[in-house]
Each structure stands twice: as structure tokens, then as C-alpha cells.
Amino acid sequence: MTILPFHLDDSMLSVNQTFYPEGCVFAMLPSADAAERAARALGALAGIVEVQLASPQTLVAAFQARAAQIRDGLPSPGREAQFEVRFLELAARGEHGVLLRVDHAAVDTARAQAVLAAHGCSVAYHYGRLVIEEWVSPDRRAEAAAAGTL
Numbered sequence: 001m002t003i004l005p006f007h008l009d010d011s012m013l014s015v016n017q018t019f020y021p022e023g024c025v026f027a028m029l030p031s032a033d034a035a036e037r038a039a040r041a042l043g044a045l046a047g048i049v050e051v052q053l054a055s056p057q058t059l060v061a062a063f064q065a066r067a068a069q070i071r072d073g074l075p076s077p078g079r080e081a082q083f084e085v086r087f088l089e090l091a092a093r094g095e096h097g098v099l100l101r102v103d104h105a106a107v108d109t110a111r112a113q114a115v116l117a118a119h120g121c122s123v124a125y126h127y128g129r130l131v132i133e134e135w136v137s138p139d140r141r142a143e144a145a146a147a148g149t150l
Contacts, residue, residue, distance in 0.1 A: 006054030027124035047107025054097035
């Protein structure tokens with residue numbers, strides 16, 4: 001499978017312009033090498049339709065304006081806006097993002113989660129219809145980023 005560069009498009013945004021790539025998983029990994037190795041391993045799994053890689057710089061460009069609004073107190077109906085802030089905090093640590101488009105009928109979720117964990121994934125969220133589920137147990141620094149206490 002060809003690994004693509006991350007490209008934020010309108011299909012990944014909710015009505016209020018918050019990052020919500022329904023049907024996808026977005027994960028953060030500790031380095032470019034870890035993200036690339038995880039992306040290759042995930043791309044080889046059945047049910048993974050597309051893999052995109054995002055550098056820290058790409059994530060800043062994609063999420064910085066919205067994150068500034070969130071930090072300035074613009075309300076959000078759910079936690080997804082806070083996740084954008086989390087992704088920026090992790091990108092500031094040098095972490096890279098991986099976006100997976102998933103065929104839910106074909107993917108082995110446990111196997112994909114194990115691949116992410118084996119490559120040091122700090123956070124991974126599956127964006128379902130009206131629910132976001134964690135695919136890995138987040139580390140304490142990732143949780144601190146979510147709380148704005150990094």
C-alpha cells in the first residue's frame with residue numbers, strides 16, 4: 001500500500017469545523033521512523049484502506065488556528081476540539097501522526113492496536129459515528145497535553 005502525506009480536507013471536519021475524520025483512526029507516534037514503520041505494518045493489514053503520515057509541522061499547519069480558538073475559550077460540544085490541542089502538544093514533542101481509513105467489516109482491530117502499541121503510540125483515536133474511542137492506553141504525558149498541563 002502506498003503511504004500518503006497527510007492532507008486535511010473538508011470530509012475530516014465536523015459541522016463546527018473540528019477535526020473529526022469519521023471512520024478513521026488518528027494516532028501519534030514518537031518519531032518519523034516509528035510512524036513510518038507503523039504505517040507500513042498497518043498498511044499490510046486487511047481492512048486498512050488508506051494510510052497517511054503527518055509530520056509535526058504538518059499538524060501545526062492543520063490544527064494551530066483552531067487550537068488557538070480553543071485555548072481562548074471558544075466552546076466545543078465534545079472533546080474532539082481538545083484532541084486537536086493534544087495533537088499539537090504531542091507534535092511539539094516531535095511526535096508524528098498517522099491517519100488510517102478503516103473498513104470496519106474487514107479490520108482486525110486488536111491486531112491494528114497491537115501494531116500501534118508496539119511502535120510506541122502515545123494516543124490513537126477511532127472516530128466513529130457520534131463516539132470517539134481510544135485504541136491504545138494513552139501515556140501520562142499525552143493525558144497532560146489533553147488537560148493543558150504539559
